[in-house]
Amino acid sequence: MSDTPAAVVVRRGAYHDSVALMRVSRALSGLPGVEAAMVAMGTELNVTILRELGFTVPEAGPGDLLVAVRAHDPGAAVEEAERQLATAHRPQAAAREQPPRTTRSAAAAADAGLVLVSTPGEYAFLEAYDAVEAGLPVMIFSDGVPVERERQLKELAEARDVLVMGPDCGTAVIAGAGLGFANVLTPGPAGVVAASGTGAQQVTCLLDRAGVGVSHVLGVGGRDLSAEVGGLSTMRALRMLDDDPATELIVLVSKPPAPEVARAVRELPLRTPVVPAMLREGGPDLTEAAEQALRLLGRPVPEWPSWPAWHRARPAAERIRGVYSGGTLATEAALITGSRDIVDYGDDAYTRGRAHPMIDPTLRVEALAAAAETDVVLMDVVLGHGADPDPAASLAHAVARTPATVVVALIGTDGDPQDLHRQAAAFREAGAAVFTSNAQAARHARSLL
């Protein structure tokens, strides 16, 4: 460990959201004289990471804020952290107008049409319940909501005739507005109902690349089609798109549903054709589902762009390690490669008290550093609103340094703010092979073994 002085300060009961904290950590780490800095809530995961970084962490709980710095002048660095947190916390709304403190009060005061909940999971139910009780549709980005609560929420939503998207709904696009992690899509005839955020992103990005626009993407949450939840949101979303004049075809993206739920969904009387994109052993992958949708719309299926790796002599590859940020993309990779080493860093277990890996690359950078020369690292890089404004800045650097062979599935559109072509070039220059189809990336990785 370094001899540079370190300090860990605990602020009891001071809450900041994980993204704000990540930004402060990042800004602090970039200051001259600061060797390491992490500002985070005291969750078990964060305390473990701090200990691994060599900090001595005092007693702290998930409701306490930890400011850890190793710097020539740790006192000054801690002060700077506090200063940044103080400015980060104030909402931009005029100080005179008091901002609402609950969704209930916001809904009473504003003429809103939708609520987007992204609080830590243990509190998301309260805000979402407010929304539904006020008769507003809600998207719950948060994960970690117990399934019984999800069921209660969706039953109330049935009574109030509103759509609940989520919990754990990462993506939605409504009349062109991207919510959560959402790509910039051309408007068009394809509607999507998705129990999987990254699955929907893959399908819509491919459709967009083939020149077919998207009307809406309605997320429903990963458990909606389970027997416990009974597909309540999926069926509502399908009916809504069926009634939508802009939608000519619906793609239903999900894991294989519970049999009784699948039956109920099939029996819905819909006028609009539905293309299922359901990942299962031996079934079509997401790319094939997008291709089927194109054929049904009478559109040609293009070559999906990819950029091969610059040739580099490597020892024979022995195993595929998946380093994913998207759960469904990880599942697809596991199905295609057969590898047991596919990790989804967007899973609950990795996001307690820290930002999603599409925003915070730390854990995936560490995984790349830990990969062996005989590994093929298969990873996704997802672009669009809400995601890291420049994923290549951190990840391409890590790709260049890893001894492993790297294959990247780059999920995005030409309209995305990160500039897909610049991102592709950066990963390619770092030595990775880059694919716009995750399925093709996975097959390529398998071919390297």
Place this chain on the structure above:
Amino acid sequence: MTPLPKTALLDAPPHVITVGAGLLDEALRAQAVRTTPVDWRPPLPGTAEALATVLADPRRQAANERAVGRLLSARPHLTGVRRASEVLPAGTFLHAGPPITWERASGPMRGALVGAMLLEGLAGDEHEAADRLAAGAVELRPCHEHAAVGPMAGVVSPSMWLFEVDDAEHGGTAYCSLNEGLGRVLRYGAYGPQVLERLRWMDEVLGPALAGALRRTGPIDLRALMAQALQMGDELHNRNRAATSLLLRVLAPALVETAAEHAAAVLRFIDGNDHFFLNAGMAAAKVSADAARDEPGSSLVVAMARNGTDFGVQVSGLGGRWFTGPAGVPDGLYLGSYGPGDANPDIGDSTITETAGLGGFAMAAAPAIVRFVGGEVADAVRATRSMYEITLAEHPAYQIPALGFRGTPVGIDVTLVARTGLLPVVNTGIAGRVAGTGQVGAGLVEPPVEAFTSVLLTLAESVSDQF
């Protein structure tokens, strides 16, 4: 259930309420989507699970709507005054706040009880009075258990007179003692000769005179009177000057007609006490809050009261059960040379005004007394605005001109207190710590968090018992 407008989610990019990560709000604004960000913070520690249980209780919303609906629709009328001996059970004194024993009673509470013993002739001097009270010679019961409220110590003994307020809408009745004035008075724990002399005059002259006058006027509509007073700069807890004047205007001719020989003295007494109306207003608040009681599943607060030792809360869904925490010491302005060291912990049933959406909740209506809440009119507006976050409704009659005649925030919901961590803003007088001192100041006090969290945890248990 009220029919909700059919949502047309897919017609146009929606205006989005965002709650949680600021990044997702920024991503929407980057797309020129209109957003209303919630200034969200985690709920009070240890309440998340109970909050989810109580929120998901299918009885809650309708129960709260019914309960707060009755609180809002109550039509309190001042119908008379009565000697407490007609209402009180024999051998009983009433006191403010949740139940208390002599052993745990604070200085001003003991002082007021001693004063009542002397007034009733139950003891020859203060020592004998204290000994007899310690021995349990008199039963001590909370005012709230007997449809009554009392400011500060709130002690009621048989020869004191009570305002009688009836709810013309729901039929309830509530009582509150007559206000003695400021300075050295029984309700602040003073029991010197002039205190007792004044109380005897109130028994012999003021009470009967008011009774006669009120028979002549007929019921006085307090809802209308209080609505007017709010528009004249009262918040009806720490400022009652307008309401007192309005009441005096109604009473004066009737007093002259019914008690000519005492009318001047009575009118002078009322005029000399800007808080004379407070007690009638408290009874009005009490009868309104009582209308909201006993709605199973409701998380609406129907009483907040302090006895100088404990701060107690009752909710509609849990009957007459008290939930308590230690009473805090008010933060305020002090009279003369008194300072915070002389202050007794918070005392009195006058928090019934905040329970009914007045007092601290209506602070924005009373710019004349903003020094209590920090000194600026903006502080008063902020205090009232923040209370909309923890209340279920806005009062249709009690309005605040400075907020565009918006109704006062009314109907505290314990779930909203726990979610926002915002505690009710409570205005109060400050009693001296030592028995016999009297009032030393006035200001603001923060209720104890645990009183509200324990209500919530018990409500959650009651939900589990239900299903």
